[in-house]
Amino acid sequence: MTAAERTDARRRAVYVISVAAELAGVHPQTLRIYERKGLVDPARTGGGSRRYSERDIERLRRIQELTAVGLNLEGVRRVMALEDENERLRQQLVQTRLEAREAVEDAHRQHRRDLVPVSQAAVLYRRRA
Numbered sequence: 001m002t003a004a005e006r007t008d009a010r011r012r013a014v015y016v017i018s019v020a021a022e023l024a025g026v027h028p029q030t031l032r033i034y035e036r037k038g039l040v041d042p043a044r045t046g047g048g049s050r051r052y053s054e055r056d057i058e059r060l061r062r063i064q065e066l067t068a069v070g071l072n073l074e075g076v077r078r079v080m081a082l083e084d085e086n087e088r089l090r091q092q093l094v095q096t097r098l099e100a101r102e103a104v105e106d107a108h109r110q111h112r113r114d115l116v117p118v119s120q121a122a123v124l125y126r127r128r129a
């Protein structure tokens with residue numbers, strides 16, 4: 001399985017609220033509260049039922065970790081927003097480094113094309129007397 005396939009599988013919303021709550025170790029009503037507070041945004045079926053992905057479950061577990069150390073839900077929301085921004089910036093940095101590396105390689109290729117070969121033979125010039 002490729003990295004993209006693993007990411008897609010983690011985003012696939014398959015768990016109903018009761019299963020998601022059990023996997024996260026919380027009550028289903030707690031998940032509804034988290035959703036109202038904007039901490040999690042599960043997918044919805046055509047009929048409006050919530051469906052949680054593996055990624056949502058990981059997020060729920062992170063919320064539990066943060067509340068366990070004493071953060072209130074607003075604090076959790078802020079920490080997770082910063083973590084999300086940090087991850088976005090890390091990905092942007094990786095992309096920027098890749099683009100910079102490609103630009104340097106392109107410049108090197110261009111410079112090599114622009115070089116004019118110089119004869120390897122040594123030529124001695126003597127001053128006329």
